[in-house]
Amino acid sequence: MNELTKVILDESEIPEAWYNIQPDLPEPAPPVLHPGTHQPIGPDDLAPLFPMALIGQEVSQDRYVDIPGAVLDVYRMWRPTPLYRARRLEKALDTPARIYFKYEGVSPVGSHKPNTAVPQAYYNAQEGTKKLTTETGAGQWGSALAFACAQFDLECEVWQVAISFQQKPYRRTLMEIFGATVHSSPSDLTNAGRTIRAQDPESPGSLGIAISEAVEAAASDPSTKYSLGSVLNHVLMHQTVIGEESLKQLAMIEEKPDLLVGCTGGGSNFGGLSFPFIREKLAGKMSPTIRCVEPTASPSLTKGVYAYDFGDTIGMTPLVKMHTLGHDFVPSPIHAGGLRYHGMAPLVSHLKELGLLEAEAIGQVECFERAVQFARAEGIVPAPEPTHAIASTVRAALQAKASGEETVILTALCGHGHFDMGAYRAFLDGGLEDFDYPEEAVRQAMEKIPAVT
Numbered sequence: 543m544n545e546l547t548k549v550i551l552d553e554s555e556i557p558e559a560w561y562n563i564q565p566d567l568p569e570p571a572p573p574v575l576h577p578g579t580h581q582p583i584g585p586d587d588l589a590p591l592f593p594m595a596l597i598g599q600e601v602s603q604d605r606y607v608d609i610p611g612a613v614l615d616v617y618r619m620w621r622p623t624p625l626y627r628a629r630r631l632e633k634a635l636d637t638p639a640r641i642y643f644k645y646e647g648v649s650p651v652g653s654h655k656p657n658t659a660v661p662q663a664y665y666n667a668q669e670g671t672k673k674l675t676t677e678t679g680a681g682q683w684g685s686a687l688a689f690a691c692a693q694f695d696l697e698c699e700v701w702q703v704a705i706s707f708q709q710k711p712y713r714r715t716l717m718e719i720f721g722a723t724v725h726s727s728p729s730d731l732t733n734a735g736r737t738i739r740a741q742d743p744e745s746p747g748s749l750g751i752a753i754s755e756a757v758e759a760a761a762s763d764p765s766t767k768y769s770l771g772s773v774l775n776h777v778l779m780h781q782t783v784i785g786e787e788s789l790k791q792l793a794m795i796e797e798k799p800d801l802l803v804g805c806t807g808g809g810s811n812f813g814g815l816s817f818p819f820i821r822e823k824l825a826g827k828m829s830p831t832i833r834c835v836e837p838t839a840s841p842s843l844t845k846g847v848y849a850y851d852f853g854d855t856i857g858m859t860p861l862v863k864m865h866t867l868g869h870d871f872v873p874s875p876i877h878a879g880g881l882r883y884h885g886m887a888p889l890v891s892h893l894k895e896l897g898l899l900e901a902e903a904i905g906q907v908e909c910f911e912r913a914v915q916f917a918r919a920e921g922i923v924p925a926p927e928p929t930h931a932i933a934s935t936v937r938a939a940l941q942a943k944a945s946g947e948e949t950v951i952l953t954a955l956c957g958h959g960h961f962d963m964g965a966y967r968a969f970l971d972g973g974l975e976d977f978d979y980p981e982e983a984v985r986q987a988m989e990k991i992p993a994v995t
């Protein structure tokens with residue numbers, strides 16, 4: 543056990559159910575509201591966009607939801623994923639901390655995203671959907687959904703944020719290999735896209751705008767539905783396979799974490815890792831500190847306001863209560879494209895309000911410094927998003943060194959950075975800058991969020 547580098551589970555140990563945290567919450571999360579009436583929405587309001595199975599999961603009070611056999615069959619292509627002990631990083635840091643990372647980069651597209659893309663495509667195919675639309679930032683979600691649609695013979699149409707469309711051409715190629723059609727957003731294909739382009743023909747786009755476009759395209763065609771890669775309750779639930787496997791893996795080596803760290807864009811890899819551990823914590827079986835890490839350039843949890851806001855930029859989605867920077871947030875061009883979103887998963891926001899988790903913001907320069915240190919030690923190049931979790935992990939490991947404490951840290955390495963060499967190039971050339979999102983911008987944006995009484 544002392545020499546251990548990775549913990550591998552047998553295929554038969556893939557979880558057979560997802561964990562739904564909703565019935566275990568000390569208080570229920572605030573309801574989702576209709577954008578026009580501000581009344582709680584019902585299933586019929588969501589039916590044009592999502593299949594009934596997913597609408598049911600969104601509000602389910604069942605603690606466990608069985609994973610369909612056809613979904614497990616696809617999961618088996620890469621699950622269970624390995625849990626590594628970062629021994630060489632520990633040595634490089636000269637820390638008494640034991641650092642573990644759950645590696646989701648072994649999936650077909652190199653991130654955790656297929657954990658939810660596959661069931662979403664499956665339930666849509668079951669209910670007769672022909673095509674799925676979605677948005678993508680860095681291209682990770684788009685490629686995951688394109689892969690999942692290919693498994694269940696669905697068409698897939700993706701709006702990719704313009705700046706990533708230009709900066710990350712290989713992700714677009716990957717989406718097209720899996721059979722998807724890809725547009726740069728804002729596009730001329732939707733009213734939402736045309737409206738934004740009329741205001742700013744050079745708009746770099748944002749996830750909020752791309753969501754508006756994908757939602758509009760789905761809402762206007764009965765055989766097409768929309769798919770979201772983060773934020774929603776059912777998405778976080780699908781990702782709990784990460785935490786469930788990690789619990790088994792740590793139990794096999796008789797470890798209990800003192801600290802869990804995950805990066806948060808919309809909150810899905812973080813929720814997937816942490817929710818099963820929060821269940822254990824609420825049951826009194828362990829007591830880890832649970833920490834979200836976000837970019838200083840897109841600090842929804844650390845600087846945003848907990849309020850009802852739209853999920854998109856144009857204001858077409860229902861209103862959800864979350865930590866938000868305002869729905870017209872246009873992020874600085876940091877490299878962690880997957881973390882440049884104005885809001886946060888309502889469940890993660892709610893847990894933060896309840897004091898069950900904490901948040902920290904870190905600038906991208908420190909993140910890339912730590913990512914390169916990690917890559918040299920562990921041989922894996924992290925995606926720009928989890929570099930935030932790595933930087934926070936290293937901070938904690940160095941604190942452990944200062945205090946001499948034997949802390950056990952678990953983090954999610956939710957994707958590899960093989961498509962992100964442009965970002966690493968910029969870092970190695972000394973061309974990366976930090977952006978501190980100003981409080982003043984948050985204050986101004988709050989004047990434009992809907993007044994919900």
Ligand SMILES: *Cc1c(COP(=O)(O)O)cnc(C)c1O
Nearest residue numbers: 772807808809810811880927957
């Ligand atoms: C999409 C993505 C993220 C951000 O989304 P979450 O829902 O917060 O997980 C983070 N890391 C990677 C590798 C991603 O692909």
